[in-house]
Amino acid sequence: MDGLNQLQPAKCAGMEDIRREIDALDQAVITLLGRRFQYVLAASKFKTSAASVHASERFASMLVTRRDWATEAGLSPDAIEKMFRDLVTHFIAEEMRHWTAQQSE
Numbered sequence: 001m002d003g004l005n006q007l008q009p010a011k012c013a014g015m016e017d018i019r020r021e022i023d024a025l026d027q028a029v030i031t032l033l034g035r036r037f038q039y040v041l042a043a044s045k046f047k048t049s050a051a052s053v054h055a056s057e058r059f060a061s062m063l064v065t066r067r068d069w070a071t072e073a074g075l076s077p078d079a080i081e082k083m084f085r086d087l088v089t090h091f092i093a094e095e096m097r098h099w100t101a102q103q104s105e
Contacts, residue, residue, distance in 0.1 A: 040091045044099040053099050054092060062088065
């Protein structure tokens with residue numbers, strides 16, 4: 001990833017190295033989530049109804065896939081599902097606001 005030192009965990013000389021690497025990773029994750037949100041907002045122009053904004057089947061399918069990815073990465077699928085459920089629920093609410101505003105234009 002751009003801008004990350006990518007010092008391997010086993011090569012860290014102490015907590016300062018570990019904290020620096022974790023902070024860099026967290027910043028990269030937040031930057032990527034910001035990019036993801038921009039796609040969510042862009043998607044609203046292709047939605048034809050409030051139901052298509054909520055896309056319940058897609059939401060459920062996405063959570064299953066994220067659980068699979070979590071398992072493959074050695075992470076808790078329950079924790080990853082909760083994180084994505086909360087994040088995407090927030091993004092859907094924001095997309096709905098954006099979509100509603102577009103409808104009144």
